[in-house]
Amino acid sequence: MKHLYSAACALLVSSALFLTSCKENKKLPVYGLRETKTIKNADGSAGVDTIYQTIPAFKLLNQDSVYITNDHFKGKIYIADFFFTSCTSICPIMHRNLKTIYDKFQDNPDVLFLSHTIDFKYDTPSVLKKYAKKLGVDGPKWQFVYGPKDTVYTLAEKSYLVAVMQDSTNRDGYVHQGFLVLIDKDKKIRGAYDGTNPEQVAQLMKDIPVLLAEDNKADKK
Amino acid sequence: MRKSIITLLFLSTLTGIFYSCQTAERIQQDAYYVNGRDLYIKHCQNCHGANGEGLGELAPPLTDTVYLKENKTQLACFIKNGLSAPVTVHGKVYEGKMPDLNMADIDLAQVIVYITNSFGNKQGMYSTEQIAADLKKCK
Numbered sequence: 001m002k003h004l005y006s007a008a009c010a011l012l013v014s015s016a017l018f019l020t021s022c023k024e025n026k027k028l029p030v031y032g033l034r035e036t037k038t039i040k041n042a043d044g045s046a047g048v049d050t051i052y053q054t055i056p057a058f059k060l061l062n063q064d065s066v067y068i069t070n071d072h073f074k075g076k077i078y079i080a081d082f083f084f085t086s087c088t089s090i091c092p093i094m095h096r097n098l099k100t101i102y103d104k105f106q107d108n109p110d111v112l113f114l115s116h117t118i119d120f121k122y123d124t125p126s127v128l129k130k131y132a133k134k135l136g137v138d139g140p141k142w143q144f145v146y147g148p149k150d151t152v153y154t155l156a157e158k159s160y161l162v163a164v165m166q167d168s169t170n171r172d173g174y175v176h177q178g179f180l181v182l183i184d185k186d187k188k189i190r191g192a193y194d195g196t197n198p199e200q201v202a203q204l205m206k207d208i209p210v211l212l213a214e215d216n217k218a219d220k221k
Numbered sequence: 222m223r224k225s226i227i228t229l230l231f232l233s234t235l236t237g238i239f240y241s242c243q244t245a246e247r248i249q250q251d252a253y254y255v256n257g258r259d260l261y262i263k264h265c266q267n268c269h270g271a272n273g274e275g276l277g278e279l280a281p282p283l284t285d286t287v288y289l290k291e292n293k294t295q296l297a298c299f300i301k302n303g304l305s306a307p308v309t310v311h312g313k314v315y316e317g318k319m320p321d322l323n324m325a326d327i328d329l330a331q332v333i334v335y336i337t338n339s340f341g342n343k344q345g346m347y348s349t350e351q352i353a354a355d356l357k358k359c360k
Contacts (some may be wrong), residue, residue: 052252087320088267088268088320089267090267092267092268092276092279093266093267094281095276096270096276100279130251133274133278133281134277134278134279134317135277136277136278171320
């Protein structure tokens with residue numbers, strides 16, 4: 001009888017723990033550099049605010065030869081990556097995985113996609129358009145953008161924290177990291193996932209609803 | 222009862238022995254298949270997919286058994302030298318460029334054995350000698 005009682009107690013405690021752990025609101029971390037700023041609170045006292053790294057304003061040509069700026073992503077979350085159309089190594093697998101995510105969130109207007117080409121010589125908007133069509137992507141949800149080398153490479157390394165470079169010793173001519181970078185409504189980096197790793201891609205798929213839920217809650221406040 | 226169990230055991234052992242014996246050619250084909258799978262994962266899977274499903278209209282699937290059968294003697298050329306001419310697979314035209322992978326004859330034979338015996342294909346063995354002959358006829 002005593003055993004039964006303690007067993008019941010243990011069950012109760014563990015189930016209580018289990019329930020509370022479920023209720024906890026999951027939040028994604030914020031990546032990138034950050035700095036602090038002294039601010040004045042509403043009541044006049046001094047406080048400290050954290051300034052997070054954000055994606056700066058950009059203006060790049062998309063697959064329809066139309067300029068795309070930050071405004072396109074206003075109030076949306078998006079996944080950004082860097083690739084080039086003639087890439088034979090990691091890009092096909094990255095975009096195969098990203099396409100799966102694209103298909104899953106096809107009907108969700110709050111999730112967008114942005115692929116930057118790093119082949120500034122060959123990947124003109126018309127080439128990007130053809131590539132997108134062949135991948136099975138149409139419409140403004142997934143943007144493929146083209147820009148001058150400096151602009152795109154600086155954006156990659158300084159803002160999205162993805163290494164890209166020209167490499168004459170590589171048979172494709174360019175090398176880059178295969179990260180899929182998750183950006184929130186405030187242009188902050190909330191995750192980076194290796195687009196060639198199925199586990200990390202699955203994690204990204206799980207994290208997108210978490211980020212969406214987080215933003216919806218902030219709206220209600 | 223006991224007798225029948227013993228007979229059953231004996232018979233199943235016999236059939237086991239019988240089926241574990243394979244012809245030398247079959248063993249070689251299996252070896253090629255296994256090595257070919259490693260090569261496929263390394264060189265082909267990125268574009269053609271883990272199940273040979275292809276990638277949109279960028280890379281054709283490898284599930285068109287008729288195409289692979291009719292063009293078998295050209296496969297070595299495609300893989301070794303790349304391909305920029307359009308191909309029609311499953312009735313769809315694919316225009317993308319395939320890179321040249323410049324593999325040795327034995328590797329070509331192994332990867333071709335893997336592809337032509339996976340994804341619904343079942344074409345059996347393909348030897349290094351056949352590859353060498355095919356490569357001489359590359360366009």
